[in-house]
Amino acid sequence: MHHLKAPTRRGAMGLAAAAAAVALLPMPASAQLSAAVQAAVDRVRGNRTAQEGRITLRAPPIAENGNTVPITISVDSPMTAADHVTRVHVFATGNPTPEVAVFHLTPAMGRAQVDTRIRLGQTQDVLVLAEMQDGSLFQARSEVKVTIGGCGG
Amino acid sequence: MAAPIGQPRVRLPAQVRAGEVIEIRTLISHVMETGQRRDQAGNVIPRDIIKRFEAKFEGQLVFAMDLAPAISANPYIAFQFRAERPGRFEFTWTNDAGESRSATQDLRLA
Numbered sequence: 274m275h276h277l278k279a280p281t282r283r284g285a286m287g288l289a290a291a292a293a294a295v296a297l298l299p300m301p302a303s304a305q306l307s308a309a310v311q312a313a314v315d316r317v318r319g320n321r322t323a324q325e326g327r328i329t330l331r332a333p334p335i336a337e338n339g340n341t342v343p344i345t346i347s348v349d350s351p352m353t354a355a356d357h358v359t360r361v362h363v364f365a366t367g368n369p370t371p372e373v374a375v376f377h378l379t380p381a382m383g384r385a386q387v388d389t390r391i392r393l394g395q396t397q398d399v400l401v402l403a404e405m406q407d408g409s410l411f412q413a414r415s416e417v418k419v420t421i422g423g424c425g426g
Numbered sequence: 427m428a429a430p431i432g433q434p435r436v437r438l439p440a441q442v443r444a445g446e447v448i449e450i451r452t453l454i455s456h457v458m459e460t461g462q463r464r465d466q467a468g469n470v471i472p473r474d475i476i477k478r479f480e481a482k483f484e485g486q487l488v489f490a491m492d493l494a495p496a497i498s499a500n501p502y503i504a505f506q507f508r509a510e511r512p513g514r515f516e517f518t519w520t521n522d523a524g525e526s527r528s529a530t531q532d533l534r535l536a
Contacts, residue, residue, distance in 0.1 A: 343502075377487075377491065383506055386506050389504070391498060393496075423498075
């Protein structure tokens with residue numbers, strides 16, 4: 274029975290830790306990124322500074338199965354010809370390769386929201402960069418605790 | 427040889443009013459082999475993924491996605507679309523080998 278109880282306790286602690294992280298650590302996206310992740314982010318960012326806000330990244334705080342983790346990304350934008358999101362980049366900061374997806378958006382969508390399912394090899398942050406039509410850049414970051422890794426070794 | 431690109435499944439809402447923003451959900455059967463795994467003999471299983479998804483409405487590109495190996499097997503992709511007029515969607519999935527599979531779906535307005 275002991276081994277059955279352990280994950281529950283870990284899960285509860287993970288929840289508490291995740292809540293604490295959200296509450297206490299509004300870290301800039303540049304914090305604690307590995308060299309590979311930083312390089313991938315810099316390729317998108319160029320010489321721009323990513324601002325916080327406008328992006329809602331929905332990912333489960335705890336994923337039982339890292340092979341299929343649902344994420345929903347929405348960006349606050351009128352999605353008009355003059356003012357819309359052009360690209361949304363998704364990175365997994367703890368995967369063997371950080372790039373996960375690039376979404377190409379157009380004003381025809383009417384609402385900047387996309388969904389997919391991703392693989393996470395271990396507990397890590399999902400990092401999102403959204404590029405606007407005027408060249409401005411926004412970022413969001415969310416930790417996902419992974420119980421069973423999803424990159425299949 | 428590239429893994430088969432399975433049957434695409436696309437879902438649009440049944441009742442759509444003009445001007446409404448709808449969600450379009452797509453699913454395609456595919457292994458999404460990462461290139462990180464090894465077989466029992468220890469050989470690396472070559473990468474073989476769907477790397478591009480495109481959605482066109484009446485021939486116009488309205489949404490696209492570049493996929494990496496970190497997208498789950500049987501990629502699920504959903505996006506939004508403002509339904510202004512009836513017309514035909516064409517969805518295309520393309521793998522690393524350049525092979526593609528398409529599906530069409532008509533948008534009808536209530």
